[in-house]
Amino acid sequence: MSIIIETDHNKAKSSSAIGTLTPQISDSQSIFKFISLSTKTSWTYLERTIKESVLVGSTSTALNDPFELCPVLIDDLSKESIKESLKFYSKGGSACQMDPEFDLEDLESWREKCRRTYRGTVRRARILSFSDNLDSPLLWSHYAAAHKGACLHFTGRAFNEMRYRKGVVSYKRQRPTLPFSLLLRALTYRKEECLDEEFQRVQSELNDSMFFTKPSDWSYEGEYRVIYNGDTETGAEFNQAGLIEVILGSRMSDENEERLRALLADSAFEKIAVRKAKISHRTFSVDLES
Secondary structure, eight states: OOOEEEOOGGGOOOTTOOOOOOOOOOTTOEEEEEEOOOSHHHHHHHHHHHHHOEEOOBOGGGSSOTTTTOOEEEEOOOHHHHHHHHTTOOTTSBSSOOOSSOOTTOHHHHHHHHHHHHHHHHHHEEEEEEESOSSOHHHHHHHTTTTTSEEEEEEGGGOOOTTSEEEEOEEESSOOEEEHHHHHHHHTOBGGGTTOHHHHHHHHHHHHHHTSEEEGGGGGGOEEEEEEETTTOSSEEOOGGGEEEEEEOTTOOHHHHHHHHHHHHTSTTTTOEEEEEEEOSSSSSEEEOO
16 A cells, blocks of 8 residues: 655655656667466467467555555645646546646645556556566566566567556655645646647656556566556557567476467467577576577
8 A cells, every 4th residue: 555645745745856767668679578388378378479469467455565555655745736636627628537627725635636547557457577587587587487488589569559558667765755735737638638748757757657667676577568448448459560479387297388389380470489498507597409
């Protein structure tokens, strides 16, 4: 659960000072999706990935970090900050459903709008996690069933859909903060301005606080994320050209290898490269067989 901190509203800072955009990857950059193949569900998801070119994400509560989507919420609302946010509201063109009769005196009502927006965003989010690191034995151990699973090698071109939130995760020692004024600013933007540079920066700061900042302890993962709306989609579609090879874990059983190869042979990926990982003889890393 997120902590809510109240501020001195008379000294609340404007949310107009927006940071840089969430870092992205290039179309040619490699990202790796580790899969366990240790349960019936994991095989079901893989079959959908291969047959439908769809990846199924996780809810925040299903991930292994208890701080996922839990920034420190800052209650910085005041009549002044609400007025500033409402400059971006247009009756009939709003991206949200709000009463056009705005009561600036009822701060608690505005706070509840912000809380609902935050809770709704958390509930709807489905998160796909990738890594820029293939040779880490920790990643193979944690996310590929102790090297018995597999890894899907994608490039950035796989996820070009504008409707997905995407970005490189930043690792920090301090927990991110999320001001109510920023939530309200994003909530009240007009739909027709969704490509506006300032809106992109507002949305980017919101995304960074909620989705793309993790404790520094997780930095070994080198994570890249794709996030979709679980209310409207059951998975994230990817461009088939963006999946370029499948890597088998060094401890994968012969039975699972045969099953996986048969699945690929009966799909649009019948000619995709399949390689096997192996434990390095010289370093603490994972190599690939030639």
